[in-house]
Structures are given as structure tokens and as C-alpha cells.
Amino acid sequence: MTTRAIAAILPPKRAAGRRRFLQRFVRQPLAMTGLVYLVLIALVAALAPLLVPHDPNVQDLRGVLQPPSAEHLLGTDELGRDVLSRLIMGSRVSLLAAVQGTAVAIAIGLPLGLIAGYVRGRTDRVVMILTDTIMALPALVLAMAIVAIWGPSLTNAMLAIGIITAPRALRLVRGSVLHIREETYIEASRSIGTPDWKIIVKHVLPNAAAPLIVFTAVLAGTVMLMEAGLSFIGLGVQPPEASWGAMLGTSFRYLSRAPILAIYPGLAIAVTVLALNLVGDGVRDSIGKQVQR
Amino acid sequence: MFSVLLPRLARTVPVFLLVTVCVFGLTSLLPGDPAAALAGENPTPEQVEEIRRQLGLDRPLWEQYVVWMGKLFQGDLGVSLYNGQPVAQAILGRLPVTLSLALVAMIFTIVVGLLGGILAAARRGGPVDKVTTVLSTIGIATPNFWIGLLLIILFSFTLGWLPAVGYVPPTQGLWPWLSHILLPGIALGAAGAAELLRQTRSSMIDTLGQDYIRTGRAQGLGSAAIFWRRALRNASLPLVTVAAFQLAMLLGGVVIIEKIFSLPGLGSLVIDSVFQKDLPVIQGVVLVNALIVLVLNLITDFVYTLLNPKVRSS
Amino acid sequence: MRRSAPVVGVALAAIVALAGCSAEPAAPTVEIDPDARISVASLAAVTKWDPGLNVGGPEPAFLRMVYDTLVGLDPDNRPIPSLATEWTTDDGGVTYTFTLRDDVTFTDGTEFDADVAVEVLEHYRTVEAGTLKGILSNIDTVEAEDDTTLVITQKTPDVTLPVLLTDRPGMMISPASFAAGPVEKPVGTGPFVWVDEVQTVSLTLDRNDDYWNPDAVKVAGVDVQVMEDPVARFNAIRSGSIDATLIGADQIEEARNLPGLGLYEIKGRAARLITINPDLEPALGDPDVRLALNMAIDREGIAQGVLFGSGEPGDQLRPVGFPGYSEGVEPIPYDPEGARDLLEKAGYGDGLSMVFVTQPRYQKEAEAIQANWAEIGVDIEVQVLPGSGAGVAMWYDKTAAIGLANFDGRQDIGIALRALFLPNQVNNPGNVVDDEVTRLITESSAETDEDARQALFKQIAQKLNEAPLGVWPVVWGYEAVVYTDRVVGFQPYQSGFPVLTGVGIAAAAE
DSSP: OOHHHHHHHSOGGGHHHHHHHHHHHHTOHHHHHHHHHHHHHHHHHHHHHHHOSSOTTOOOTTSTTOOOOSSSTTOBOTTSOBHHHHHHHHHHHHHHHHHHHHHHHHHHHHHHHHHHHHHOHHHHHHHHHHHHHHHHSOHHHHHHHHHHHHOSOHHHHHHHHHHHHHHHHHHHHHHHHHHHTTSHHHHHHHHTTOOHHHHIIIIIHHHHHHHHHHHHHHHHHHHHHHHHHHHHTTSSSOTTOOOHHHHHHHHHHTTTTOTHHHHHHHHHHHHHHHHHHHHHHHHHHHHGGGSOO | OHHHHHHHHHHHHHHHHHHHHHHHHHHHHSSSOHHHHHTOSSOOHHHHHHHHHHTTTTSOHHHHHHHHHHHHHTTOOOBOTTTOOBHHHHHHHHHHHHHHHHHHHHHHHHHHHHHHHHHHHHTTTSHHHHHHHHHHHHHHHSOHHHHHHHHIIIIIIISOOSOSSOOOOGGGOHHHHHHHHHHHHHHHHHHHHHHHHHHHHHHHHHHHTSHHHHHHHHTTOOHHHHHHHHHHHHHHHHHHHHHHHHHHTHHHHHHHHHHHTTOOSHHHHHHHHHHHTOHHHHHHHHHHHHHHHHHHHHHHHHHHHHHOHHHHHO | OOOSSOOHHHHHHHHHHHHHOOOOOSSSOOOBOTTOEEEEEESOOOSOSOTTTOOOTTTHHHHHHHOOBSEEEOTTSOEEESSEEEEEOSSSSSEEEEEEOSSOBOTTSOBOOHHHHHHHHHHHHHSTTOSSTTTTTTEEEEEEEETTEEEEEESSOOTTHHHHTTSGGGBOOOHHHHHTSSOSSOOOSSSEEEEEEETTTEEEEEEOTTOSSGGGOOSSEEEEEEOOOHHHHHHHHHTTSSSEEEEOHHHHHHHHTSTTEEEEEEOSSOEEEEEEOTTTOGGGGSHHHHHHHHHTOOHHHIIIIISTTSEEEOOSSSOTTSTTOOTTOOOOOOOHHHHHHHHHHTTOTTOEEEEEEEOGGGHHHHHHHHHHHHTTTEEEEEEEOTTTHHHIIIIISOOOSEEEEEEOOOSSHHHHHHHHHSTTOTTOTTOOOOHHHHHHHHHHHTOOOHHHHHHHHHHHHHHHHHSOOSEEEEEEEOEEEEEETTEEOOOOOTTSSOOOTTOEEBOSOO
16 A cells, blocks of 8 residues: 555545655654554454464363474463464454553543643643542552452453553643643634634644554553553453463463463563554654644 | 642642542452451351451441541551551561562663663664664563563573572671562563663753753863763653652552562562452552652652753743 | 270370370481471461461461360371370260360460360350351350369260361460450460561471470471462472472472472362352252263363372362272262263253352362363353452352362361251352251261261262262362471371471481
8 A cells, every 4th residue: 555545545634744654654664563563463363263273272181281292383381272372362362452451541531631631720630630649559459459349351451451541641632732722723713712622623632643643552552561460460361261461470380390381472462562662653753843742 | 940849739638638538449349358258267147247347347438438547647557457467567567578679670770771871872873772772672562570480481490590589688698688689670670771771862862962062062071071961961851750650650560570579578468468358458558659659759840840941941 | 086985095105106206207217406496488377376366277287386286186187185185975976075184384384274275265165256156156065074174065966076176176375365365475385485476477486395295396496487479488498498388289290309308298188179059040959960060070180180190089078098088989970971961951951151250279270170061061251259259259248159169178077068068057158958968967976986977978978979969079189298308207297287296307417
């Protein structure tokens, strides 16, 4: 797909800016590598049931913790299940979890940040007190408590993580809005009587979007790491499903017997988060100086 | 400056109160019944009720909250439901472990982050720069507990140089203490080091191109002196930010590391108490942590204002 | 074991054996360093020194070091004389008369006699928030006939009373220690005295130089370090920083392969039991469904795969060969086909789905069971609840229809059977009972002849395997006491904790 073709799909008004952005983006090798990897891993996740060499949940109690073999390319885990198959299925869970958690964080942080930053006054103070409160509580502990209360499940864990990371998104958006609202064209709009919500949607939001997009990539990475942490201590995905974090967690018990089991899932997480960060960096560098930070 | 800080200070009070309500509310919602667990084998419902009464768990929630807050203001953090140990004592007992961990992590972060960032900026574009950039990007992406597991596999199992688990207080010897705390400290500090390296590097690169360095040279100062003086001054801002952020995130980040390395610190205390629904301990630890975080935020803002003239004037 | 005839002769022999039995291995006698201390790592130390308030678990191991019990235990977990030298019942298990030693003094100077025993037992029965009240609920009166005679009368016949007194209810503590309020520093008559402790971190004990069985203590003191993580304990003993500890099934194989470590297995203190509650899941009220579910579990596979061979199938409420185990009882066969047929016959050919709770320790076992049952069309959602969550959900809150939890076997199979299969027991939350089984269990409580009692147990075991009730044993997980080669004298006590009487450290020749 050429950049022009992409630009053609987008609304004409901002097509020129978008085209420049895309042209800059594709010229960055690291960012492109990250993007390619993410697309690949998303494909793997989507096609997982077709790609797995074995059923990831089939146990072989008499063949546990086996080293790699022709039958099991990466060996078997503590219940005799095929590690490779579980890694592939795990990609589905981990990626979906990252998307869920990020979506929740943005869904909470974006509107609240817009409102707090634009309207200011009492609303802003109240929102800031709430965010400060959440940020003062230790993240993992808060997540544990929320999950423990609602019941251990991946969805609950992602909701918890979304709530906990929402303050960061909120602050970012609010910061952008604070800058943007001082612009003259905002003043102009307001003086001719345009309703606030219209101003927010048509003028403030698009300008706040760019740093938010960068942030989203990084946030997805953070959410993924937090999910791994929660699953590690057993509060995330529930058996027999696998997520990379859960696989990492169970591998700890057998670290001296089969250390290799700790390496695969950790590597998968690290590389994916890395790709997300690289893409985020790439987006940031491609935006250029035309948008305020 | 104070016009910036006073509102922040004023905001801290309601935040603190809200934190106490949240902590109390959340822990009361936790599933599980400490009275049932404390009642031993085969208790009758009456016995469980008796224990519940003794622990004050049968009073309405708001009353329990008020009692707790009252004791809090007298400096009494309460007593563990499980072993009757005063919470303050439990916290103090575990503090040296977590502090040791934080110390080693912080030193690692600062040394590697600062030096790496400065070095990378000085040799910008060269192989050193590229390597450190790659390493730091990876370092930010990696879960700290995975780094911990890898370090254990490499340095304990394979090479046998360092122990895999446990904590030894410095009173029993400096090397024993260090050998036990080094691996977890590095695991904990790696992400911060990577972050600091990147920020130092970019802040340095910005600075190096600025005019006042050139004017400094015109005034006859040796380039090395200028470099280091300006370098450190500009690195101080990201340093404070990252350091404060790391400390604030400490309790959360330390939980899994303490579990992997079997360190009897605050992280494992809090995780155990959540699982046991030992309310006083959870409340005590989280509250103390929140207090520290709030204070740290204030200090950070203060130092930020001091160091960054632009903020001061806005 | 209880007999109608006095056991004095056997008792004396046992005392002599215990006193003189420093139990060295069959090798030439090793010289023991009398001033050496032994260091032990444990899952937990002691949170409450009053046995009447203590929650049990790993803690009684340390209570025992400071307190003696009225009745002692031999390595096979059978009752032997301790503070009580003999006990008899003349009325079929309702009243027991204990003869006490007269030469025992608490470390605070108080003389131990029957009056003290009465005071202590009353304390356990009445203290506020006491944890032994349920266990002692069958006791009617406790009286001191004279200084050395203690008479306990129960409400219904129960021949397991002496066995009860081998654990916390039988621990003798100095009344002075609880007279003024909760016990702060423990005062007992035991082989060790309390010196110092740091809650959840460490415990220090010294030899009791005035112990009534002086040859039993061969170390100068015990230093306990608390290490919750089994991996940490294992590493500590590998590196030699501690002398002895308890490890789990996961590590037994590895421990065997390490040079310089001694080991003995404890087989009967950690069974994984499934508890069901038909009130919450009606399908479980159907005996065919219960049998089918049992037939679908690959117990042997779990012992091999999940426990790495350090375990055995749970066919009865005791491991093979242990007191209470019955020979010649058919185990429930592993027969997924047959299970599927049974389910169809019961009307669940389309399958069944339930929520299954467990504790983090047994997640693997739960997953294995999940896979086993998936093969016969039964889908369970495994919920791993941290802490005591699973137990609370099954037994107290009664929100879980089925779950897997730990079972330490109790001190006697009779006690275990009562707790699990009689009506209105906490550990039988769904009140799943069978009249015949109930009758057999009640009869066994009053049966003073040991062989007759065993025969009753055999009948019960057979019935349970033909028609499982509310509690199903899955596997026995082994534990092991591991010790370095400096340590001599460990007897393979099956009670589940390292028993340090008779244990010493070899005189330095390292």
C-alpha cells in the first residue's frame, strides 16, 4: 500500500498532514520492524487455533517437563502439554488482554481528561483529586485487591489494570488540552458562540490525539507487563488457559528442573512490548514539530 | 514558587483522606473471612462469631473506619489479625529488606542510567550510542521479574556465583548482604536505568547544541569542565523524575521480585496480607506507602520548580 | 492404641527405649557435640503460644518443642506414654482414667500434677475465641482424683480421646502463663525452652536442662528461621546454611540426588481431597454421578506427573500400610469409558459443568482433574482462590459446589472419618451421609478392641469405594524431612514435622 493510497482513504482536510506523517514513518527502520512484528503476532493470535501443532490443553501426565523433541518442538510443560502450542494460544490471550486493558484506560482517561482540562474549575479539581488518589495506591496491590474482590478472571484483571492506568492517560490528555485551549482559534470559536462540546470534539480532540496515539502504544506495553505480573501471581487468566504471564508464573516453580520454560514466555512478552515501544517512538518522531507536546 | 506549591499542598489533604477511605473500603470488600480462618479446625458458627466479635469485625463498617482513623492519628497502626504483632512493628521489621532492595536498585539505576546516557550523548551516533540505545529500549520493555528469573538462571544455577534466594542483614557481613541483594536489586533497577539512560541522553543532546555552552567556551573554560558541569545540571531533571517515579512505584514493583527471591520485605508482607485478608496489615502498609508517595510527589514538584527556571516563571 | 488391659509393661519399655534411644543409624556410634545447636527452616514459626488459641498447621511442631503432651507419639504416629504413663477405660470409651508422671516440673517452677491438667483443659474448653472448643466438645467433665490421676468423662463413647491428647488439646502449659491474660512467653515442661523470637522471621529455643527425659535432648538449642517459600528452604539446605527442613513432593527427587543430604519421607500428612456440596449442584446428589466422576480421575497419573512420583493414589483415607489402612479393599478403578456410561445412565450424557475451587498450592492437581473430566464431558471452571479462600468457600460461606483442598489425615482415621462423613460436620458441607456408614463410624468410636475397630474401618473403606459420599481422596502427596550429614539421630516420624528429640549434631570432624 502506498502512502498516497492510505492518504486517499482519510478525510481530505488533514490528508496532507497525514501523508507527510506516513512518509516519515515508513522511513524509520526500527519503527517499521516493530510494526511488521506486531502485524505478524496479531495474525498468529487471530489464526492461533489453526496454527497450533497440538491441542494446548491436552495433558500427558507421564511425559512432563520434557526437553524439545520432534514431537514437541519446545518441549512439554509441568502437565505434559506442548509448550509451543501454549505459546501460540497464549499470544491470543496476552494480546487481547493488552487491548482490553488499554481500551478501558483510554475510555476512562480520554473523556475525563478532555473535560477536566477544558472546563477546569471545580470539576478539574475533583478529577485531579481522584487521579492522585489512585496514583498514590501501589498499582499491583490495588489490582490484586480489585481482582480479589470481583473474582479472579482475565476480564476482571484487565478492568482493574485499565482503571489503574487510566490516570496516566487522563493526565496526558489534560496536559494537552491545557495547552490547546489557549490557542487563538479556540478563543475565536468560543466568542462566536460555538457550544463547548463542539469545540472539544472538532478542535481540541484532533490536536490532542497525536500525543495520545504515541502514549497508547506505550500504554499497551505497560498494560501487557501488568497483566503478566498479575497472571504471574495467579490473579489473571485462569487455568487451563495460558497467557504468557501465567506461563512465566508457573515456570518459576520448576526453575531448577527446566529453566528453559521461563525463557520462552518472557521473551515473547519482552519482544512484543519492545515492538510496541518502537512503534510509539516512530509515531512520535514522525509527527514532527507541528504539534505541541 | 509557592504559588505553584501551595495549591498542591492543599490538594494533598483531601487526597490523603480519600486514600484512607479507599484503602479501608477495598480491604473490607476483599473476599474471605479472617474469623473463619482463625477459628481453627471444625469450629461451630458460634465460635466463629465469637472471634469475629473479639476482632471487632461485627461492628458496622463506618464504625470500624472511625475507630481505625482514630487510632491512626494516635500513631497506632493496629495489630495483625493473624499473629497479634503490631503492624508498625511488622513494617519496621520488614523495612530494612525493602529499603536494601530499593537502595541497590536506585544505585544501579543512577550509575548505569546517568553514565550510560552521558556516554551515549557524548559519542552520539557511534557504536557505543547505538548499543546503549538498543539495550535501553529492550530494558524498558522487559518485565522486571523476567530479568530476575534470567539472572537467577545465569548467576545462581549456571555459574553458581550468587545465591538465588534469601536475605542476610548487613550486620552479618557486608558481602553476604550484598551477594543476596545484588541480583534482585539489579532486576528491580534495570527498567529505571534504561529509562534514565534514554532521558539523560536526549536531555544532554539538547543541551550540547545550545548557545550557552558556546559562550562558556568563549569565556575560556576548558571544554571538559563545561561539559560535565552542564551535563550534570541538565541530567538532574530527568534524574529526579525517574528516581521519584521509581520510589513511588516501588511497593508495586517489589512484590513479585520479593516473591521470586524469597526476600521477607514489605512486598511479600502486603501480598500475604491481601491473600489472608489481614486488614490491619494491608491498611497499615498501603497507607504508609501512600503517604510516602504523596510526600515524594511534593518533593519532586519542589525540586522540579527549583531546577527548572521555565516552570518557575510560568 | 487402646487396649482394655493396662499397658504399663509396654509403657515402661517404651520409656526406656525412648530415653536410651538416641537412635543412631546402624553405623558405628557417632560422637555427638553436646554444645552444638541445630538450625531449622520452617514454613512458619508460632503466632500464638497458647495451644488453645493456636490455628494449627505447621505451628504445633514448635509448640511441641516447648510443651509436652499428655500422650506421646511414636514414629508410626501411634500413641505412647508421655506425661501420662498409662490410660484405661472401663466403660467402653466413655470415661478414661490417666495416670500421670509425678516427677515433672514446669520451667517456671510449678509442679505438674492432675490439678494442673484439669486447669489447662478447662482453659482450652472455655477461653474466648478458643480454637480447640470444637475438638473438645465431646468432653463432659475433667477431674483430678489425686495428684497423679486424671479422669475425663465424655458425653458419648469415643475411643479416640487419647489420640486427641497427642496434639494441641493435650499440651500442658503452666497455668501461671495464662492466668494474667494471653500467653506471652510460653512456659512448658518440654525438651526446649523459649528464648527469643521475631514474629514471622525467627525463633530461638535452648535445651531444657531440667527435662524429665534428659537423654532425649542432644543439642544445645534450636534456631528456627521462617522461610515461606519451599524453594528458599531447599536452597538453604543445599547451601548448608541450615541443618534440616521440610520439603514437598516437587523437590524430593532432586533432594535424593544431592550428595551429603539425608532424607525420610512423610507420606500421610498431605492428601488432596475433593469436597462436594449437592445443595449447590444437584447433579452431585446422584450417587452414579459421584462414582463416575471418581472413576474418571487418573490418580496414578497425577501421582506420577504432578507429584513426580513422590505420592500415591488416594484410595483410602490413609496411605498404603499405615495404621488405619485396610488391606484387600478394591480401589475405585480408573475407567473413563465406564465413567461416561455411568453419566449417561444418570442422565448427564450431554455433559455437566461446574465451578471448581482450589488453593494455589494445588492448581496443578486441579488442572489435571479438569483434563480428566473433560474427557467424559464434564467441564469445570477452575478458580484458584488465594489464602484460605477455597476452604472458606467450601466449608463456611458455602458458595462453592466442589473444590480441592488439603487434608492432613487427622491424628487417627476414626477422627478423620467422623469429620468427613458424619452429618452436620463442617467438613461435610453438603451433609452427604449414608446411614450404614454413619452407623459404622459411630460404632467404631465406641469400639475398644483394636482389631474389631480395624474391621469396621475396612467395611467403611469398602462402602466408600463402592459409593463415594461427600469427600473423595485424590492423591497423597509426600513430604520429606531433609537434613545435612552433620545431623544424626533423625527418626522417620510420620507426624509431619521434624522431631528433634534424639537428634544431635556430629562432633566436628569437617
